[in-house]
Amino acid sequence: MEFIWEAPTEAETIAFANALAQLVGPGTVLAVDGDLGAGKTRFAQAFAAAIGVPGIVNSPTYTIIKEYVGRALPFYHMDVYRLSLAEADELGLDEYFHGEGVTLVEWASIIQQILPLERLHIRIETTGPVSRKIICSPVGQKYEEWCRQLERKQLEHVTRRNRQHESKHK
Template sequence: MEWTNGELLWIAQSQEDTTRLARKLADLVVPGTVIALDGDLGAGKTTWSQAFAAAIGVREVVNSPTFTIIKEYEGEKLPFYHMDVYRLSQEEADELGLDEYFFGDGVTVVEWASLIDDLLPPRRLVISIQHAGDGSREFRIKGYGAPYAEWCQMLNEIGESEG
């Protein structure tokens, strides 16, 4: 784990490491949480989203919402709104009324979020996932505004104490 310029670098050597990160973030979420996910095809966006959904108590199978755009799930902790905006133009995304999700009672995870950057709330958690070789992944996590910037600092401190 590495902390530089307000950005946390989390290395996941395995699926268990990815799940551990998802659980740690799930412990922090509150209604209206927005998590913006980006990364190349196959980087692990949906895998991370599935682990996160399970960590907030979603019991249903969570699949990529590539063709449905938005899937809603009921979690034990909070509702989970899973979006994939890869196939949308910014105009189409704007017409969907995403603010109802972003400022609603649940947690919203947006895959390919950088494609609709102008529509995302200014306060959000941004996670970029990259292949790091040998099946490992790099999660670059940056919080914009409260409480997200504090979450990154907390994750860094937790990681240091586990390290």
């Protein structure tokens, strides 16, 4: 199963982050991949805002992990680009995956072997200067159900957007 959210604008990427944020709970793991500049950190920032993390969320490229306090859940933002699998394993990053918060891992495919058995893999692809294709591959039943819910939310979002567009042009 795979779910695709087309994001022709940055606002649509933010809409996806908002929709996803409504589903998460303790122990959620979002494994995010994409080329350099695809928008992984921008997505992480939008997601963090959607779960109530105040202030600025920066890429943890050099610090590897940053912890934030969200409205209802802690947010653990990881960037493992500069790590080997062995280094990630030694750092005990996997302890965050089963914690009280939501973990978002940028460049997750690098540490795929230590990711939890259940997770939502999100691949962000650049399709234009600001447009993105967000491909969700669920691993586990919970995340499969989330993709079905995201599909419904996307349909509702697109319908609402089209209605707004039509009402502006009448």
